[in-house]
Amino acid sequence: MSQELFVVAYEGDDDSGSLLDYAIARATKEGAALHIVHVLEWSPYSFLTPQEVEERHARRKEELARAKSAIIDPAVEKASAAGVTATGEMRYGQVVELIAEIARTKSAAMIFVGRSGSNSVAARVFGSVPLGLAQIAPVPTVIVP
């Protein structure tokens, strides 16, 4: 039987440590691999100034490089150090949609997401990432406090 895969929706902020620790612990116990995903919020329908349009490609490269070195690489290293097979990925777009899509295309067994941010006013009005995933995730989703 092939190894199970867990997708981790990883923000990389201070609160994400417990999420990653929990995902690593579960993966170790189940013998599963982790796919750690960091989504850079981006809408193709937002508005930019001419200067921002000109600089967008360069900014995107910087953002991806920073996300890789500061967020994804340390997380993958931490998981690997704990003996878990781990891969990383960065994507631009809407977090909820992308995590659900990745879980579907990679035939993941589970999604792990942090609860962080769900107390903000915006999250209460428009819905937070964990609430969004709870509604559309194609696989069981664990919300880590």
Added chain:
Amino acid sequence: MKPIARPLALATGLLCPAAAQASVDETINSVVGAVTGPFVSFIFSPIPGTSFPWIVLWLVVAATIFTIYFGLIQFRAFPHAIALVSGKYSDPDDAGEVSHFQALATALSGTVGLGNIAGVAVAVSIGGPGATFWMILAGLLGMASKFTECTLGVKYRNEYADGTVSGGPMYYLSKGMTGGKATLGKVLAVLFSIFCVLGAFGGGNMFQANQAHAQLTNIVGDYPGWITGVIFAAIVFSVIVGGLKSIAQVTEKVVPFMGVIYVGAALIILLMNFDKIGWAFGQIFAGAFTGLGVAGGLVGALIQGFKRAAFSNEAGVGSAAIAHSAVRTKEPITEGFVSLLEPLIDTVVICTMTALVIIITGVLIQDPETGLYVWSEASGRIETLGDASGVALTSAAFGANISWFPYLLAIAVILFAFSTMISWSYYGLKAWTYLFGEGKSQELSFKIIFCLFVIIGAAMSLGPVIDFSDAAIFAMALVNIVGLYFLMPVVKAELNSYWSRLKSGEIKKFG
């Protein structure tokens, strides 16, 4: 560069008594009017033996030639343009790059502005309702000009090692015209850049500041223009020199909603007066071919309609090519397709809304017996309610049905003016650095002069400002279109290649 010396005296003028302040306006007016007069006269000189300005004919002929040469591309490619903007052909792996929608919205924020509000009022009050017909026709034809220039803008842009890009007519004129035409191309590129800098100071700056001030005085009462100018200049300075991006970002985000509110309000007024819509279109068609007794008749309506359309949507002017060229796309022609939607939204939809509201609300005075519009020799236009002109006329027309709308319009005008200034400061800067080289000091000198022109624009009366605005923008078109004629086979080759790959399924749909 003489005119910029005047605002420098404003620092001391701030403490002057009111009478002296009023004369600051008049002094700036007479000095700038005298300096720009010969340039304006040349650009708008009529074809010998007629009253038709040669530059208007130049634009319309070009737009017609591109329309025929590319086989009515504005209608043929319209569905594909919509599909591109809605992201159906966007590779998900390119997420995070500038989308077609964003490129279109950014370019539109530079063109949708006072031309749609104040310029249309000027056209309709001078050329009569018939000007609207020619404006719509010019908008439809202009879609082909925009398609041509924006495709070339992307194809011949400069890409730098840090990932940024610079493009626009100056680059396609100098890089696209090779072999025996290389020298001509380089001369045209330099001329374009000079005119673009002037256009940035004129239509992209002074006209905007002027009409924003007009709308403010309309709401809060009369006060010297330089006060608005100094405040505007300070805000523009903080954004383009101080790097205060938050103001620009807020403006860019609010402007599209203002545009939606503006069109929405116009639609509400049209619905409130829906029994008159048929009559209004009757006036537009009758006026287009008879002039309805307005001075200049058919030709007057046609000239005004074409002039305002060109000033509003900038098709053939080359400015949009600067905005669109910054977009990353593997296929330059896709930016051309997207850009052809601009004149449609700007002129055919938004300008027509303004014109219909002005005609329907009856702010243009008609002789009750003859039904003809009453011409005022003194002001050189149709008599209007309250003797309003420019943005004040549009404001009066909207206010006739929605009493509080002039206040919202004042906010919209200020935001439109500001976003257009930010866009044109970018276009002007690109032309400036093409002429003088990239560098911090070159950029700073342009930005400071740009801010000084904000003050001049707000302080001048409408006449000299609008004349200079028009002349500078049309002068850009003069050079740009010569280049487009030479380079249109390049666009045709791109078009044929893309179209055949699209038909064969080689170009994939993602959405």
